[in-house]
Amino acid sequence: MKILVVGKGGREHALVRALAESPAQPEMHCFPGSDAIFSLAHPVPVKTLHELVAWMKQNAIDLCVAGEESYLVKDEGLANLCEQAGIPCWGPHKQSAQLEASKEFSKAFLLRHGIPTAMATIVETRDEAMAAIAGTYPTVLKFDGLAAGKGVAVCPDESSAESFLQEVLVQQRFGPGRLLVEDCLTGPEVSIFAAIVDDDYMIFTPARDYKRALDGDAGPNTGGMGAVASRQLIDATLLETIKRTIVEPTVRGLREENLPYRGFLYFGLMLTPDGPKVIEYNCRFGDPECQAVMPLVKGDLAQFCLDGARGALRPELIDFSEGWSVAVILASAGYPEISRNGDEILGLEEVNSARVYHAGTKLHQDGTWVTHGGRVLAVVAQANTLEEAADMAHREAAKVQFPGSQRRSDIGILHF
Secondary structure (H helix, E strand, C coil), X not given: CEEEEEECCHHHXXXXXXXXXXXXXXXXXXXECCCCHHHCCEECCCCCHHHHXXXXXXXXXXXXXXXXXXXXHCCCCHHHHHHHHCCCEECCCCCCCXXXXXXXXXXXXXXXXCCCECCEEEEXXXXXXXXXXXCCCCEEEEECCCCCCCCEEEECCHHHHHHHHHHHHHCCCCCCCCEEEECCCCCCEEEEEEEEECCEEEECCCEEECCEEECCCEEEECCCCEEEEXXXXXXXXXXXXXXXXXXXXXXXXXXXXXXXXXXXXXXXXXXXXCEXXXXXXXXXXXXXXXXXXXXXXXXCHHHHHHHHHCCCCCHHHEEECCCEXXXXXXXXXXXXXXXXXXXXXXXXXXXXCCEEEECXXXXXXXXXXXXXCCEEEEEEEEECCHHHHHHHHHHHHCCCECCCCECCCCCCCCCC
C-alpha cells in the first residue's frame, strides 16, 4: 500500500508515524512535509496541488490523507481533485470543508440543523462590530475565514475588542472577510473527533487542549501548548448526549445538504451549564490533540482510512487504549507573538520514555536539529493514569533544551 499525507506540522508527523506503524507497513510519502517527517516518508518533488495529484496518479498512490486544512479548500480542493483522478482521499470535498473554512457557513449550518451553539451576529466593519457587542463583555470575535488558529479572540473588555477589530477588520491581517460577534459560552472544553463515512461515523478518543501560553491558563491564546487524551476524559452519559445532539445531527445534515464527507471531523465543544455546545468544526484532526490521540490508536489505521475513503466504515479494524496520553509542547522564544528560528535543540536522543513529534524544526547538514517555527516539538507519554502520564511527559520534555524554550509545567496537571 502507498499512502501520501498532505501537511507539514506536528499533526502530520503523528499521522505519518501512526499510518507507518500499521500492520501492512505501507510505503509513506508526504507533501510538503518536513525534515522530521522525511525520516519516515518520502518527499514529493512538486510545488502545486495540481502537480501533486498528477504525481499521485503517475506513482499509483493508493490513498491520500488530508492533514492540513488549507489544501482542502485550495484551488478546486484536494479531495475533489483526487476524486477526478480516481484516488481515494481521506478528507472532505471543498464544499464540505467550508464547515471549517467559513465560520459564517458553519454557524448557519449549526442553526439550520438545531445543533446547540452560541448565537452570533455577522458584521463587516468596526462600527457594526461595536454596535453588536453593545458593551457586553466578555465577547467572542471570530474571523470568518481560515487564520491558522489565530482568527478567534475572547475579549474581556472594550480595549481588547478594539485591538482585535483593528487588527482583523482594519489592517486585514488575515485578508478581507467578515467577522462573527458571538455570545461567550462558559464551561470546560473538550475535543471530539469522528471518522465520518457518508451516513456512518466512529468516535475516536476524546481530548482536551491547553490554549493559553502560560501556567494557570494565563497569557495570550496560542495554537495549543499541550493536550490530554483518554476514553476516561468524559463519562458515557455525556458522550451519548454529544452523539445524539451534536454528532448525529451533523452527519445527517451533511447528507441532507449533499455535502460529501469521508474523513476526520473535529468538534470543538464547550460543556456549558445548559449542556454541550459547538464552538467550532475543524475538517481534520486537531493539533496538538492529534499528537496525544494517535499513540492510543491500536490496529490497522492505514486500512481503516483506505476503506473509509472508498466508502466503507470498518470500526473493527482499530481500537483504542484505555489509559491516558499527555502531550507537552515546547515552543520557541517569543511565541505566540513571534517565533525565533535557528536555535540548536539539545537532548532529543535522551528522550526514551515518550514520543517526540516535530512541528517546527529543521535538520542541519551536520545532523543537528534547530528551531524553525513557533511550536517546536511535542513530547508525548502514555500511562494507565493521568498523573503517571503527565509526570512522564514533563520529565521527558525537561530533557530537551534550546535557548528561549517555553513549556507550560501544568499540562495534564491543571484540570478544567
